[in-house]
Amino acid sequence: MxxxxxxxxxxxxxxxxxxxxxxxxxxxxxxxxxxxxxxxxxxxxxxxxxELEAGTACGDAPPEPHAGASRHARGVGRPRLGVVAREVTLLPRHWEWLSRQPGGASVALRRLVDDARRVYADRDAVRASRESAYRFMSTVASALPGFEEAARALFAGDPARFAEQIHDWPEDVARYARHLSAGSWAAAPEHTA
Known part of the structure; x- marks a missing residue:
């Protein structure tokens, strides 16, 4: 890795x-x-x-957790594997199905999540790119003409309309919006009827 x-x-x-x-x-x-x-x-x-802390020198490490926190405190799980125990709420029929799976509920859930990550990787990348571009645009460009239409085009997966709406924006803003939104168009899933 x-x-x-x-x-x-x-x-x-x-x-x-x-x-x-x-x-x-x-x-x-x-x-x-x-x-x-x-x-x-x-x-x-x-x-x-x-947020960058202007008071720290370049190259300084980020501040340590508060003094009361122990660096060696261990939680539940298998730390060598990076496993973290969290609560999952399921219906009884889900727990019954999980209990019948080879390796138990944890193995089955990990397998399901890994399978879903593979199957939906392209869709998730498109969504992440759109959300990324929108976060930037809503912070810096929300007062610019065409912002709302650009946002609609972004989430509709319409790169031509998006480009048209941001065409007259300040050069740096438009360039960065195009950069962040690039993944929105590259692997956009096709909708079938």
Missing amino acids: DAPTAPQLTAFVGYQQVAQGPRDVVLAELRRRQDNPPAVVFDDLSGDRV
Whole structure:
């Protein structure tokens, strides 16, 4: 399994992109700016807003959990496998079916989830891309003309109408919206009657 990569971030001040790259690069660029306007920073994969702590030096590790938390506390589950116990609410017929499965309920549930992840991977990627683009657009571009129609086109899977609606937006905003929405069109599932 590949090690997780550091998130790539993009910072905007108003409608202008002012920094892009790993956390420490974006943070350094925001600190370097003399005018120091408030920047809005986004995760390039999820479209989520990211809060950067301006008081920490670049490269500093994120703050530790509060002092009372133990680093060695163990929860329920099998820590070497990364298993986390959580509550699942099912109807009695579901529990009965699970109890009859080879390996028990946990093995059956893991298998079902893995199968569903494979079957719905393309659909989930399209949904994630649309949600990512919408999060960015609603934060930065909601006051721009065509925002509502662009959002409708995004969720309708209409790339031509989306491009038309964002065509007159500020260049950096339109480019980043296209970047975040790219997965919305690449693997869009076809609807059959």
